[in-house]
Amino acid sequence: MSTQEQAVVHVQRDDLRTRMGMWLFLFTELLLFGGLFFAYSVYRYLYASDFALAGKEMHVIIGAMNTAILLTSSMTMALSITAMERGNKRLSILYQLTTITFGLLFLVNKYIEWSAEISAGNYPGSTELAAKSHGQIIFYGLYYVMTGLHALHVIVGMTIIAVMCAFTIKDVITKDNYVKLEAAGLYWHLVDIIWIFLFPLFYLIN
Amino acid sequence: MEKQETQAEHTSHSYSIYVLVWLGLLTLTALTTVVAGINFGALTIAIALLIASTKSYLVLTVFMHLRIEQRAFKIFVFVAMFFLIISFVLLFSDYSFLQGFIK
Amino acid sequence: MSSEAVSVPLDSHSSYLDYTGKYKGLRAWIFSTDHKRIGILYLVALLSWFAIGVTLGFLIRLELFTPGKTIVDPQAYNSFFTLHGVIMLFLFVIPGLPAVFGNFFLPIMLGAKDVAFPRLNLLSWYLYMIGSLLVLLSIVLPGGAPDTGWTFYIPYSVRTSTNMIFALTAVFILGFSSILTGLNFLTTIHRMRAPGMGWFKMPLFAWSLYATGWIQILATPIIGITLLLVIFERVFHVGIFDPGLGGDPIMFQHMFWIYSHPAVYIMAVPAMGVISEILPVFAKRTIFGYKFIAFSSLAIAVFGSLVWAHHMFAVGMSDTGEFIFSLLTFLVAIPSAIKVFNWTATLYKGSITLDPPMLYALAAIFLFSIGGLSGIIQGTLSVDIQITDTAFIVGHIHYVVFGITGVGIFAALHYWLPKMIGRMYNHKVAKVAFWIFFVGFNILYFPMFVMGWLGMPRRYYDYLPQYTTYHQISTVGSWIMITGLIIMFYNLIKSVKYGEKVDAKAVWVYGETLEWTVPTPPPHENFDEIPAITDGPYEYKFNDEPILEEEES
Numbered sequence: 126m127s128t129q130e131q132a133v134v135h136v137q138r139d140d141l142r143t144r145m146g147m148w149l150f151l152f153t154e155l156l157l158f159g160g161l162f163f164a165y166s167v168y169r170y171l172y173a174s175d176f177a178l179a180g181k182e183m184h185v186i187i188g189a190m191n192t193a194i195l196l197t198s199s200m201t202m203a204l205s206i207t208a209m210e211r212g213n214k215r216l217s218i219l220y221q222l223t224t225i226t227f228g229l230l231f232l233v234n235k236y237i238e239w240s241a242e243i244s245a246g247n248y249p250g251s252t253e254l255a256a257k258s259h260g261q262i263i264f265y266g267l268y269y270v271m272t273g274l275h276a277l278h279v280i281v282g283m284t285i286i287a288v289m290c291a292f293t294i295k296d297v298i299t300k301d302n303y304v305k306l307e308a309a310g311l312y313w314h315l316v317d318i319i320w321i322f323l324f325p326l327f328y329l330i331n
Numbered sequence: 332m333e334k335q336e337t338q339a340e341h342t343s344h345s346y347s348i349y350v351l352v353w354l355g356l357l358t359l360t361a362l363t364t365v366v367a368g369i370n371f372g373a374l375t376i377a378i379a380l381l382i383a384s385t386k387s388y389l390v391l392t393v394f395m396h397l398r399i400e401q402r403a404f405k406i407f408v409f410v411a412m413f414f415l416i417i418s419f420v421l422l423f424s425d426y427s428f429l430q431g432f433i434k
Numbered sequence: 435m436s437s438e439a440v441s442v443p444l445d446s447h448s449s450y451l452d453y454t455g456k457y458k459g460l461r462a463w464i465f466s467t468d469h470k471r472i473g474i475l476y477l478v479a480l481l482s483w484f485a486i487g488v489t490l491g492f493l494i495r496l497e498l499f500t501p502g503k504t505i506v507d508p509q510a511y512n513s514f515f516t517l518h519g520v521i522m523l524f525l526f527v528i529p530g531l532p533a534v535f536g537n538f539f540l541p542i543m544l545g546a547k548d549v550a551f552p553r554l555n556l557l558s559w560y561l562y563m564i565g566s567l568l569v570l571l572s573i574v575l576p577g578g579a580p581d582t583g584w585t586f587y588i589p590y591s592v593r594t595s596t597n598m599i600f601a602l603t604a605v606f607i608l609g610f611s612s613i614l615t616g617l618n619f620l621t622t623i624h625r626m627r628a629p630g631m632g633w634f635k636m637p638l639f640a641w642s643l644y645a646t647g648w649i650q651i652l653a654t655p656i657i658g659i660t661l662l663l664v665i666f667e668r669v670f671h672v673g674i675f676d677p678g679l680g681g682d683p684i685m686f687q688h689m690f691w692i693y694s695h696p697a698v699y700i701m702a703v704p705a706m707g708v709i710s711e712i713l714p715v716f717a718k719r720t721i722f723g724y725k726f727i728a729f730s731s732l733a734i735a736v737f738g739s740l741v742w743a744h745h746m747f748a749v750g751m752s753d754t755g756e757f758i759f760s761l762l763t764f765l766v767a768i769p770s771a772i773k774v775f776n777w778t779a780t781l782y783k784g785s786i787t788l789d790p791p792m793l794y795a796l797a798a799i800f801l802f803s804i805g806g807l808s809g810i811i812q813g814t815l816s817v818d819i820q821i822t823d824t825a826f827i828v829g830h831i832h833y834v835v836f837g838i839t840g841v842g843i844f845a846a847l848h849y850w851l852p853k854m855i856g857r858m859y860n861h862k863v864a865k866v867a868f869w870i871f872f873v874g875f876n877i878l879y880f881p882m883f884v885m886g887w888l889g890m891p892r893r894y895y896d897y898l899p900q901y902t903t904y905h906q907i908s909t910v911g912s913w914i915m916i917t918g919l920i921i922m923f924y925n926l927i928k929s930v931k932y933g934e935k936v937d938a939k940a941v942w943v944y945g946e947t948l949e950w951t952v953p954t955p956p957p958h959e960n961f962d963e964i965p966a967i968t969d970g971p972y973e974y975k976f977n978d979e980p981i982l983e984e985e986e987s
Contacts, residue, residue, distance in 0.1 A: 139336055139625055140336045141336040142550050142621055142624075145403075145620075145621050146551060146554075146617060146618075146621050148404055149407070149620055149621065150617060152407070152411040152651055152652060153613050153617075153651055153654070153655045154655070155411060155415070156414070156415065156652055156653075157656075159415050160655065160658075160659035160692075161659055163419065163422055163688070163692075164674055164685060164689070166419065166423075167422060167423075167682070167685055168674075168682075168685075169376075170423070170426060171426070171432055185364065189364050193360060196357060196386075197353065199353075199356075199390060200350065200353040200394070202394075203344075203349045203393075204346060204349055207344065207345065207346055249670045249671050249672045250671045258680075259673070259679060259680025260680060262679050262680050263673050263674060263679070263680050263681065266673040267672075269672065270672060270674070314390050314391075314394050314395045317390060318390050318391070321383050321386045321387055321390070322380075322383050322387070324360075325363055325367070325382070326379075329363065329367035330367075331367050331368065331370065403624065410648065411652060414653075414739055417739070417740060418692055418739070421740060421758070422688055424752075424754060424759075425688070425743060425751045425752050425754075425755030426752070426755075427754075428752035428753065428754035429751075432682075
């Protein structure tokens with residue numbers, strides 16, 4: 126073996142391997158939130174009326190808007206891949222930036238919503254919340270943990286797409302090699318899917 | 332030699348299918364929001380989950396290209412879902428039959 | 435299996451140990467993405483933690499030699515058994531075989547040059563080391579070492595003032611390390627097998643790593659989120675587990691065991707894979723029921739995900755739930771039993787040589803069978819109400835986990851270490867160590883079945899005088915066993931520098947899987963040319979017995 130060898134063993138390019146790796150990683154994210162959904166479903170079953178009570182105070186309009194925002198961002202992410210596939214570099218970058226912008230909008234909405242809840246005293250450890258029934262305390266506990274963890278994933282997703290955007294500009298991602306962009310898209314779509322379930326469970330209880 | 336797959340062997344959808352699916356997703360979102368106002372009793376959550384599952388199915392198969400991926404990926408998704416769902420079922424085999432829970 | 439027409443040059447090669455690339459010295463190891471070096475890095479770390487875990491076990495048994503205080507106060511004792519569990523499980527047996535031998539040998543066994551994601555592999559090791567650091571910090575920082583038991587049950591894990599956040603974060607990060615290893619192996623097995631190596635020509639160790647990888651990916655995130663919630667409970671009082679705020683402590687237990695039961699199969703299944711590798715080589719017969727063994731690994735992974743609440747039979751679950759979980763628990767024994775039958779059939783009429791790897795492999799089968807049968811006893815609902823949370827369970831877990839995974843690691847060391855370092859240990863010393871270990875193991879753990887049956891609780895610092903004799907027998911057993919361990923490791927570690935050099939590719943002569951066709955130790959990229967595979971593994975051509983299975987066409 127020559128001493129000039131690279132540190133990393135040269136492996137053949139295999140896009141399916143990359144996508145497979147990302148899908149498997151997505152399962153871990155799915156199960157991470159899955160655990161929270163376990164907790165949610167059991168406590169909703171045990172505290173049905175308390176959950177309905179707390180659910181009434183949720184801001185449906187903000188929630189619905191955020192759902193629409195994420196769904197649209199999913200579309201623009203998918204479109205960015207098609208654009209790259211067709212060699213349209215500028216359009217792909219545009220769609221990627223649009224996706225990030227929608228992510229930002231989502232976060233702004235979330236900030237507004239959380240601020241409203243916190244100023245109303247609905248946060249873990251507050252005296253107002255401590256005075257409420259157990260089921261309501263748990264509802265809000267789950268609300269903050271689940272939407273908070275989700276928002277963290279939105280931030281991570283936006284960062285990943287920003288990096289992909291840089292790669293696209295620098296021609297690391299090209300018409301003949303865009304599996305990285307596909308992988309980033311897969312991550313973003315999962316973030317969307319999780320919100321698709323969070324929305325009815327927190328905002329549409331009646 | 333390991334297996335390889337390069338870009339030439341893997342293409343995805345046209346622009347229009349994405350827009351169509353997006354419109355469908357928005358429609359379903361509107362539907363689920365409206366339906367939530369109607370009282371179906373115990374069925375309400377089932378309907379909400381059904382609509383959410385349909386939306387997820389669309390995102391999975393079209394946006395995430397599961398429809399055109401290799402069969403292995405579809406099996407993978409099935410395996411992950413199986414684990415998730417069976418855990419829910421077994422969890423509730425305890426909770427649904429509890430005799431009294433201190434609230 | 436024979437490789438076609440591809441020969442590896444017989445001139446002196448530089449092995450992965452001598453290879454120099456971008457970095458030199460220590461940095462050439464801790465920045466290396468070579469799966470073989472990463473395996474060695476894991477080995478050193480794991481064995482270090484094992485030594486600490488054994489010491490803690492020694493101290494626990496010493497304390498239990500007499501009722502009341504023997505050497506430490508109760509608080510220290512609680513921390514001892516907590517750390518013993520956390521270290522042995524999260525830092526030794528769960529990373530265990532996959533991290534060391536999976537990393538080192540899976541690519542070679544498949545005919546690949548490395549795993550699917552080499553840099554991610556290195557990240558896995560970094561995460562393991564960060565988790566290690568956090569566990570160390572949880573021990574030494576002022577708040578005091580964790581004392582909740584490795585199971586971190588609510589509400590005490592929220593109330594205790596010890597360094598819980600460090601311990602919980604450590605396990606979270608270690609979980610992530612485990613997930614990435616599983617992800618890497620699954621992708622490697624799917625995409626990087628040599629041409630001609632169909633799924634059913636893959637070695638059984640690879641099958642076991644495949645099943646294990648699925649458990650790692652699907653189950654580990656659950657404990658991740660569960661422990662994260664405990665951290666949030668401690669810091670933000672979210673109420674999700676705290677009964678004072680409406681939470682259900684049983685919900686914690688459900689979520690905890692949804693991972694932690696499948697986790698025992700992360701521990702056991704690779705060890706079963708190692709046994710399936712060793713038996714054919716030292717019985718010189720092909721494995722009996724290859725497909726049954728392969729599929730039973732998958733079946734264990736599936737069934738193992740369905741039984742978690744058998745850890746909770748006495749906590750107040752519904753009768754219906756308990757009945758269902760008891761039934762499922764009986765079912766999970768079946769695929770394991772299938773393996774034991776197939777292993778036995780492999781041995782029947784074999785030409786057996788009791789080299790050290792074989793001794794440990796056979797011991798693993800024996801000990802696991804005892805442990806597994808005691809598991810059936812525990813799965814019986816009415817019986818478990820009596821014996822849960824007693825020493826019976828402690829006996830069970832050590833017979834199964836230590837018995838198959840611990841002993842499996844010892845077997846793998848004696849089987850593969852010479853290949854990894856190109857030096858052979860002393861066989862006579864190894865055999866003496868084995869017997870001392872084996873005798874000590876049984877004297878240590880068998881009395882636990884008896885005293886547990888008679889009512890001795892687990893994790894108890896003090897006990898009634900009627901249990902004293904059993905405890906003392908058990909403690910003496912621990913001294914014997916540890917003596918065996920010391921001799922065993924002294925022998926192995928000494929061989930690293932002073933062992934007789936091994937040049938043969940087929941170190942054990944009869945090994946038929948691909949790692950025995952490459953030089954000893956393997957070169958940097960494993961193969962000069964990727965072999966083309968024509969035969970299945972374990973097909974021995976030098977005895978006259980017909981192969982018991984249909985030929986793969």
